[in-house]
Amino acid sequence: MKAEVNGEPTELAERSTVADVLRGIGKARKGVAVAMNGQLVRRSDWEETVVPEGARIEVLTAVQGG
Amino acid sequence: MRDPLVIADRKYSSRLIMGTGGASNLAVLERALVASGTELTTVAMRRADVEGGTGVLDLLRRLNIEPLPNTAGCRSAAEAVLTAQLAREALETNWVKLEVIADERTLLPEPVELLDACEQLVRDGFTVLVYTNDDPVLALRLEEAGAAAVMPLGSPIGTGLGIRNPHNIELIVSRASVPVVLDAGIGTASEAALAMELGCDAVLLATAVTRAQDPERMAEAMRDGVSAGRLAWGAGRIPKRFWAQASSPPR
Numbered sequence: 001m002k003a004e005v006n007g008e009p010t011e012l013a014e015r016s017t018v019a020d021v022l023r024g025i026g027k028a029r030k031g032v033a034v035a036m037n038g039q040l041v042r043r044s045d046w047e048e049t050v051v052p053e054g055a056r057i058e059v060l061t062a063v064q065g066g
Numbered sequence: 067m068r069d070p071l072v073i074a075d076r077k078y079s080s081r082l083i084m085g086t087g088g089a090s091n092l093a094v095l096e097r098a099l100v101a102s103g104t105e106l107t108t109v110a111m112r113r114a115d116v117e118g119g120t121g122v123l124d125l126l127r128r129l130n131i132e133p134l135p136n137t138a139g140c141r142s143a144a145e146a147v148l149t150a151q152l153a154r155e156a157l158e159t160n161w162v163k164l165e166v167i168a169d170e171r172t173l174l175p176e177p178v179e180l181l182d183a184c185e186q187l188v189r190d191g192f193t194v195l196v197y198t199n200d201d202p203v204l205a206l207r208l209e210e211a212g213a214a215a216v217m218p219l220g221s222p223i224g225t226g227l228g229i230r231n232p233h234n235i236e237l238i239v240s241r242a243s244v245p246v247v248l249d250a251g252i253g254t255a256s257e258a259a260l261a262m263e264l265g266c267d268a269v270l271l272a273t274a275v276t277r278a279q280d281p282e283r284m285a286e287a288m289r290d291g292v293s294a295g296r297l298a299w300g301a302g303r304i305p306k307r308f309w310a311q312a313s314s315p316p317r
Contacts, residue, residue, distance in 0.1 A: 064095070
């Protein structure tokens, strides 16, 4: 199944969760936050939230700025 | 703590808020932050695959400086609200520096979206420090919307043009009942001092330090400029006169 992670087309297993996606890119850790299709997915919901086909996932963290 | 800066429920002994953008590397940034004496410093939210990762957060933690996430780059209220929510989740703080930018050339705040975003974030429990135009009317509206601090620009971001409309800054200060932070446009220490002499409660700057030839030395200059300006404001300057007035006795 296809999804987009930080703008990159990504192939995911069926029934992948947000937590699976984060583990796949080595970002399942403190200091990151996730939006899926323009909505925040809380850390406490990462394990339960299944990624739908074609989802746009953004994984953000703090960087130098401002 | 003597003469602390109070924003919402927090107190700071430093009246200089720093940004982290523009530093060539983290070692330079570290020396500049230490020299500035800052206790609160902004960070931006970007995709986690971008180079530079969370190094800046580790640095701030090590220096015991609170991170203030911003919504830099957002062009609409919806974008800014989502970015603030992501920052709250990632950094475990409900403080946010709200920025909504109208266009890339001026980077000036978009007032309608800004006010909308401020209202939404306050309702959602955020402590909102708002980057705004030097517009006394908008500053008041943002305060009414629940902003914890209003942060008018001196001039556009990164220009180093200083404070283009000091009278507007004074008007904002004279009516505000939340802290006023001069944010953006500062180029050198005299301008940071001027902001404080105009009655601002604090100064927020980044580029003036991080892109100076010697960031550490400029950070120290800004620290001293801010405290000199604060002292001068409190001391009450003499009125300006047209003709000279001798300071020595006549005989």
